[in-house]
Amino acid sequence: MDKLNEERVTQDDPRLVQLIRNYYIEQPSEEPYKLLDPERRDPSLDQAVFVDRTLRNMASGFFVDSGAHDGEIQSNTLFFERIRHWTGILIEPQPKLYQQLKSKHRKSFHLNACVSFKGKITYLRIYVMLLNLEKKSVFVKKSKVNDPVTSRLDMQCQIYISPKRNVYKNLPYNVNKDPKLGYEKEMDKLNKERVKPDDPRLVHLIRNYYIEPPSQEPYKLGEPGRRDQSYGQSVFVDGTLRNMESGFFVDSGAHDGEIQSNTLFFERIRHWTGILIEPQPEIYKQLKRKHRKSFLLNACVSVVPYPSKVKFLPTSFYGKMVENVTSEDKWIKEGFKEITVQCFPLYSILLAMNQLTVDYFSLDVEGLEVGILNNIPHDKVKIRTISIEYDKVDGGAEKLKTLMKEKGYKFLVKMDSPGAFDCIFYK
Structure with missing residues (x-):
């Protein structure tokens, strides 16, 4: 990764995608939730409620949570994961907070890193992570800031997913499914x-x-x-x-x-x-x-x-x-x-x-x-x-x-x- 940092490779460089997929992103937890307040449906400060209404109570979507903290306190995405059965990726750069996040057993992908703010990579870039998850249709909404870096990102990404789209096509609920497994024999x-x-x-x-x-x-x-x-x-x-x-x-x-x-x-x-x-x-x-x-x-x-x-x-x-x-x-x-x-x-x-x-x-x-x-x-x-x-x-x-x-x-x-x-x- 240090070599790629020095080279400042493009966001979709196959070497970068392969490293993030296989060495940085961690799978959703299979364990029961371990929350401080399990009865609280929405720990956000009303952001989740507003977005939920905007998307008309959409089920089974996909989110990106950059600055996920411990995955519970003031989380804008926990409601969607637990109540609406979404999945997504939780991004938290601080190692200690990231360990707390993992201990919550969230049912989304985890990434202990930060999202790059430069045109080429310093560490990671959001478009690369989406390619990692083979989810090329997830986008960030267009920024009002007149910034050439943001503008380039806007052309490739967008946060809203149409309810008519099968969001399970590339990021299914069964994220760990092995097509070769004879599951009936295992059962x-x-x-x-x-x-x-x-x-x-x-x-x-x-x-x-x-x-x-x-x-x-x-x-x-x-x-x-x-x-x-x-x-x-x-x-x-x-x-x-x-x-x-x-x-x-x-x-x-x-x-x-x-x-x-x-x-x-x-x-x-x-x-x-x-x-x-x-x-x-x-x-x-x-x-x-x-x-x-x-x-x-x-x-x-x-x-x-x-x-x-x-x-x-x-x-x-x-x-x-x-x-x-x-x-x-x-x-x-x-x-x-x-x-x-x-x-x-x-x-x-x-x-x-x-x-x-x-x-x-x-x-x-x-x-x-x-x-x-x-x-x-x-x-x-x-x-x-x-x-x-x-x-x-x-x-x-x-x-x-x-x-x-x-x-x-x-x-x-x-x-x-x-x-x-x-x-x-x-x-």
């Missing part, structure tokens, strides 16, 4: 080992090979003019959370992402994001075609504290997990065939999402709700509101009331109407 090994839900290997596989990013395409809904597809659950939860904006949901049993969806309202109207979990392969294809703006997972939530493959009977609408299927089963008689699906503990999924705070959890898994609820470490995962289907649970609504009270939840309402047999709880 089979973890299934056999019955690894713990926070096993780093499990979290890595879910994050990099199973979770799919939000769509960047326009919605493709059957009823685009309908604000709320639920049977009252969304309205009740929305009132409970006082019309909260920019929250995070988990939708387990998401179906096609539109019909009777409890979360589509929050995504479209309240600008939330979240994860849509649907085990049926054919229904999951329909879900993907809706172009929801949330993460997707073609799997089921486990009723045991480890990953596993289970037998699943995809019926005409909902589907269900089964242990023993015989030729006498009514669904078999109707022509439905048993399949095998991968299941993950909810805690593992949330660790893979770097999101241990859930504002709304919609749980509809045809009778297996209690098993899922009992395997959530409620001391580590904060869930504010939960709607749980009760009509297929042994013991019904009363069983759920007792269970959730033991877990510190307050019962709010029992919904009893066609399409809505849910109990809603709050904590």
Whole structure:
């Protein structure tokens, strides 16, 4: 690098790009966040709020944070990373502060350097870092300063990314994906080992090979003019959370992402994001075609504290997990065939999402709700509101009331109407 400094090489010199990529930039952390104030959604002094509104609550973007400090105090980018699921690069030149930044386990790239202010390099140049990440479409907005160096940079860079652009094309959520890895065989090994839900290997596989990013395409809904597809659950939860904006949901049993969806309202109207979990392969294809703006997972939530493959009977609408299927089963008689699906503990999924705070959890898994609820470490995962289907649970609504009270939840309402047999709880 000293040689290149002396030569004052051009910003896109291949030798410079190769050195920064392989020796200077560090990968996002795979560990859970370690923040001083984990409950604070936005540590900035309102810069993040203003930019968020300007970009219309855009999800899955890319940022550059030059002068990132410790990655938390007055950070303008932590909100986008945690709440909007962006990634980016955190640039901090001071070694001691950089060590503090690394200790926060931010989910963005790190660089212990400074951005050069000269026409040729002294240390680094922002355009080079963008080339390093193979992200040539990220730009800095034109400066009002009449400076030839800034002007040259403006011609190549711009900070705004169109929401229509797939920002995951070159900087995907699965930044550590190895295309040669037989990930299904690796998962089979973890299934056999019955690894713990926070096993780093499990979290890595879910994050990099199973979770799919939000769509960047326009919605493709059957009823685009309908604000709320639920049977009252969304309205009740929305009132409970006082019309909260920019929250995070988990939708387990998401179906096609539109019909009777409890979360589509929050995504479209309240600008939330979240994860849509649907085990049926054919229904999951329909879900993907809706172009929801949330993460997707073609799997089921486990009723045991480890990953596993289970037998699943995809019926005409909902589907269900089964242990023993015989030729006498009514669904078999109707022509439905048993399949095998991968299941993950909810805690593992949330660790893979770097999101241990859930504002709304919609749980509809045809009778297996209690098993899922009992395997959530409620001391580590904060869930504010939960709607749980009760009509297929042994013991019904009363069983759920007792269970959730033991877990510190307050019962709010029992919904009893066609399409809505849910109990809603709050904590």
